[in-house]
Amino acid sequence: MEWITRLMEALGSPGAGLAVALENVFPPVPSEVILPLAGFTAGQGKISLIAAILWTTAGSVVGALVLYGLGSWLGLKRMRRIADKLPFVTVSDVDKADEWFDKHGTKAVFVGRMVPVVRSLISIPAGVSGMPIAKFTLYTAAGSLVWNTALILAGYALGENYELVDRYLGWVSTAVLAALAIAVVWFVVSRVKARRS
Template sequence: MLEFIDRTLIPLFLSLYDAVGYVGVALAIGLETFIPIIPSEVIVPMAGWKVSQSVADPSVVEPLTRAPWSWFAVLVIATFGAVLGSLAGYLIGAWGGRPLLDRWGRYVHIQPADLDRADAWFARYGGWAVFFGRLVPLVRALINYPAGVARMPLGRFLLYSALGSLPWNAVLLLGGYLLGANYRRLYDGVRPYELAVYALVLLGTAWLIWRWLRRPQPRPQGVAEGEGGE
């Protein structure tokens, strides 16, 4: 897998960024959001690297606007691409259901066991699974499908997708920007950085879920009034 990333994915997406700039970022992140084989931990930092190159050398510009790469613009476009990719996965789940995914998912490395885990995650946490799932590797590319199968309200799905994708993209873009200052070591630097991001995101997600599960539950009004009447 690592050889595939180094020899195929990274050169492919760097060429895409060099050719069509922000459009390439949106396309890459969109594909990553519903195809598990494409790791966001590599392609998002690559976009941050492009920003750092523009800062170091003003002649390095985004090819469509002919202006320097903007970190804020990349963040917005990456999040927009993530939402579009999420929508594609949602629609596949809504229109084709689990039978379609079981039959064809293996061609894009979507395994039934992975879908089972995503289904269980969604069944347990409902709509919040979409938000939290955006912060967890692998789950982020799979949670769209059970949300579509369950016909989660589309507006809420898109909102949670955007809110969950924004901080994840921001962290990875910042990491790519910082690593880009020494870009010749970027490929080696992504992997230890990736492990640190995994640890922080998983710990933060676990804490948020724990707080959410322990929140006070409001008592039904009828029960409270009945107890007061006694």
């Protein structure tokens, strides 16, 4: 928190954008903390509210593009080779995921920008599936703009109680992580049963 505050004091709104970009790539501090803090700082008149929204959205796009680049570098062929060597995963799993992303990728990228944990991860399959970079950037920017604006305005409105945003959204993050863990366990168990039969 102190590091983010110092970053915004030193760089202003671009500091908030830099923090969000870093959070997208290596999430040391979730955006549920950064964005309301940016709103609180704007409420104190230290940074512009509009600039905070624009810079954090730009930061979200930059961070997402780094992970998109990683996915693009991996590519479908590499992912298939990796899947072939992993236990419980098959090449057809990768193909099915790629087909699903071709059909629903734009929605997944837009909505995924507003879901904790998924927000960062969704960029990798977008790159793997070869989603056009212009489309990816557009939907990432749109989804990030909605998410960032909501959390910055919440921090702006709550003032010194801006930490309440993280407290309540922390439950959402926990629920998403639990759902992902359950999905992984279900996947592994079903694969083990299939191999035994």
